[in-house]
Amino acid sequence: MMFQNPIAWLGLAAIAVPILVHLLGRRPARRLAFPTLRFVPASPLPPVRRDRLTDVTLLVVRATAIAAAAVALTQPLWLTASRTRDVEGVLSRAVIVDTSASMAGTIERARRQAQTLASEATAGRVIDAATPGAAIAGALAWLQSQSGRTEMVIVSDFQPAAIERADLAGVPAETGIRLIAVPIAAPAGTAPNATTPLRVLAGPDEQRRAEAAVTAAQQMAGEWQGRSDRPIAIVYPEAPDRAALVAAAQAIDRPWMFEAIATIGRDETLADAAALHEPRASSPEPQTPAVPDAATVVTRAADGKPLVVASRGSIDGTDRLLLFLQADAASVASAALIAAATGAAAARPPASELDPEIRSEAELKSWERPPTTARPATDPAGRSDGRWLWLAVLALLGLETLMRRAPRAVAVPAPVREEHERVA
Amino acid sequence: MTVLSASTVAAIDDLELAARLVVEGLRSGPHRSPFHGFTAEFSQHRPYRPGDDLKYLDWKILARTDRLYSRQFRESTSMSVMFVLDTSASMNFPATGAGGPAPNGVEAPSKFEYASIVAASLAYLVITQGDAAGLMTMTGDRLQYVPARGGRPHLRTLLAHVERARPAGTWVLDRAIGRAADLLKRRGVIVVISDFYEAGDETFRALRQVARRGHDVAMLQVISRPEITFPYDADVELEDLESGGRRTVDTGAVGRSYRGAVADFLARCRASAHRDGADYALLPTDVAPEHALRTYLLKRGAAAAAPRVPR
Numbered sequence: 001m002m003f004q005n006p007i008a009w010l011g012l013a014a015i016a017v018p019i020l021v022h023l024l025g026r027r028p029a030r031r032l033a034f035p036t037l038r039f040v041p042a043s044p045l046p047p048v049r050r051d052r053l054t055d056v057t058l059l060v061v062r063a064t065a066i067a068a069a070a071v072a073l074t075q076p077l078w079l080t081a082s083r084t085r086d087v088e089g090v091l092s093r094a095v096i097v098d099t100s101a102s103m104a105g106t107i108e109r110a111r112r113q114a115q116t117l118a119s120e121a122t123a124g125r126v127i128d129a130a131t132p133g134a135a136i137a138g139a140l141a142w143l144q145s146q147s148g149r150t151e152m153v154i155v156s157d158f159q160p161a162a163i164e165r166a167d168l169a170g171v172p173a174e175t176g177i178r179l180i181a182v183p184i185a186a187p188a189g190t191a192p193n194a195t196t197p198l199r200v201l202a203g204p205d206e207q208r209r210a211e212a213a214v215t216a217a218q219q220m221a222g223e224w225q226g227r228s229d230r231p232i233a234i235v236y237p238e239a240p241d242r243a244a245l246v247a248a249a250q251a252i253d254r255p256w257m258f259e260a261i262a263t264i265g266r267d268e269t270l271a272d273a274a275a276l277h278e279p280r281a282s283s284p285e286p287q288t289p290a291v292p293d294a295a296t297v298v299t300r301a302a303d304g305k306p307l308v309v310a311s312r313g314s315i316d317g318t319d320r321l322l323l324f325l326q327a328d329a330a331s332v333a334s335a336a337l338i339a340a341a342t343g344a345a346a347a348r349p350p351a352s353e354l355d356p357e358i359r360s361e362a363e364l365k366s367w368e369r370p371p372t373t374a375r376p377a378t379d380p381a382g383r384s385d386g387r388w389l390w391l392a393v394l395a396l397l398g399l400e401t402l403m404r405r406a407p408r409a410v411a412v413p414a415p416v417r418e419e420h421e422r423v424a
Numbered sequence: 425m426t427v428l429s430a431s432t433v434a435a436i437d438d439l440e441l442a443a444r445l446v447v448e449g450l451r452s453g454p455h456r457s458p459f460h461g462f463t464a465e466f467s468q469h470r471p472y473r474p475g476d477d478l479k480y481l482d483w484k485i486l487a488r489t490d491r492l493y494s495r496q497f498r499e500s501t502s503m504s505v506m507f508v509l510d511t512s513a514s515m516n517f518p519a520t521g522a523g524g525p526a527p528n529g530v531e532a533p534s535k536f537e538y539a540s541i542v543a544a545s546l547a548y549l550v551i552t553q554g555d556a557a558g559l560m561t562m563t564g565d566r567l568q569y570v571p572a573r574g575g576r577p578h579l580r581t582l583l584a585h586v587e588r589a590r591p592a593g594t595w596v597l598d599r600a601i602g603r604a605a606d607l608l609k610r611r612g613v614i615v616v617i618s619d620f621y622e623a624g625d626e627t628f629r630a631l632r633q634v635a636r637r638g639h640d641v642a643m644l645q646v647i648s649r650p651e652i653t654f655p656y657d658a659d660v661e662l663e664d665l666e667s668g669g670r671r672t673v674d675t676g677a678v679g680r681s682y683r684g685a686v687a688d689f690l691a692r693c694r695a696s697a698h699r700d701g702a703d704y705a706l707l708p709t710d711v712a713p714e715h716a717l718r719t720y721l722l723k724r725g726a727a728a729a730a731p732r733v734p735r
Contacts, residue, residue, distance in 0.1 A: 029660055029672050030658065030659075030661065032660050032661070032663065033517065033663045033665050034517065034662045034665065035513075035514035035515075035517045035621060035666070036514055036621045036664060036665070036666065037662055037664045037667075038621070038685075039686050040671065040673055040678060041673075041678050041681050042671070
């Protein structure tokens, strides 16, 4: 039996009320019209003389009703075996999955493991985090809102940068910690050295100018090291298929595309070039070439018009990130764009991700602890057996009303035959 | 014919019908007819005829004159009966239902209802015998009366008067009794139907005066069963019907002294009546009117047939 609202025990103090009424009060006198009071002695009312037996029973009924109501308010819960299991077996689990670059090869396996762990618990949540240490606060916030036992699980390769001892210091004592290390593996599918050349789409007259821009970019940013899973294409204003590409272009939707254009947009060289860019009066195409409707603006020129816009399109069957340039192929902006795209396509991870060292198992074990088996104060399912007690209270109140209203047994006088003699 | 209980008779709305039923019950009962006892008086002698009841043979004349004569009684129409009915507030007890369930389940009648039936039945009896009946009631200071006359139409007037009366206020018995006697032109009977709670020394003095004038006086004291037995057992706030005063009593504790006081009071009333030569009868409201009246009339008849002691 557990009581989910123990402060309601204070309600038992209300039992004092019917006891006081019983001790101090007297039943209100029934009013009766009588022909004459001359035969009724004028003595004062004697001290309370009552039908004690009925009154004690009434007191017991009232006190029991109040006690039952007070206990009902404590929201008792009769703990059968299955209920005990439900209440104590409740476990909320937050699983933090390390999604940093070093996990690239094993990320799918790690995610599957995290899903399994989360579904095992009564309430589970999987959190992806590039730095697990930073995500601990968010996981804890969710765990606080849960009732029952709580556990935090971190699935990671546990490079030293992933998590520090100090990060775990903020975890409350009753929350369990589990650290699951997954071995670093080479990412499947993409060979790290495979590169894809940068596609540059230019018109026949632009070709020479485009090549000049590529050369200039290479001098600045180094050799093109684009990853094969990140195909990028630059479309110049005079590109032969530009109109068709514009028509067929779609909005970008891959995470790496967002990442790429974010990197390109931050590039300082391109930003400087955009600020200096002026449309040349002698350019053969004075009209601004069309851009797709669904394009995202990457960089704007000094006059506010878009200089580079990005969208998704298909070239030779491959979905690529298309960068439409609104400037001439021989402009500074053109070279800067190629250089920035080179940097974005390479997608170099931070150096810490190259750290081959991982934390030792012993160290990880020392940080682990199981969740405490403290019984939660309330039933997570919100059950309460108070309703049976309320039924009892209603029944007792009905009984009390019946007892109070029952007509007092007045001796019914038998008609006296002897009155005939008296009259005679 | 079964005897109608007090509550049954009281439940009959038409007072004339109720009175008639009671009187017919009296007439059809197994007892000797009580009529001769009520208003009969000796009227004349007539020659004895074989078959006459020897009870009525005048033996004195036979001894003196050697002739056989029968005494003949005649219901004299000159006999008048004046009913004095108590309409004070104390007669309105028990109010409907307060007296507890009657034996046959119908509510017990109040004293006033019972007194009305008694008055109506006796008036019915008197008038259908050919005598005169009148009624006197008093409400506060006002006396209301119906003069003593005979005849069915007058009976109806009298009963209508009884039906209209409502118990309220107080009254002064001796005044009512004195005035009722004044209204009787000839010698007659004054029948006082009351609970006599207001009776004092002056009441009995008035009764004596009336008797001295030559009238007959009958005291019919109506009382309800709860007033005799006081069957309550709790803290009760009693309200005096006449004075309006209230008192809270522990009825269980005062019950014994109350019953003793009431019994004393009833005994005193009976003793005073006998001392002053008045008829007396105690009529509890749970006794069937037919029974009560029959017993009373028989007693009165026996008293009337006996030679009267001259005053």
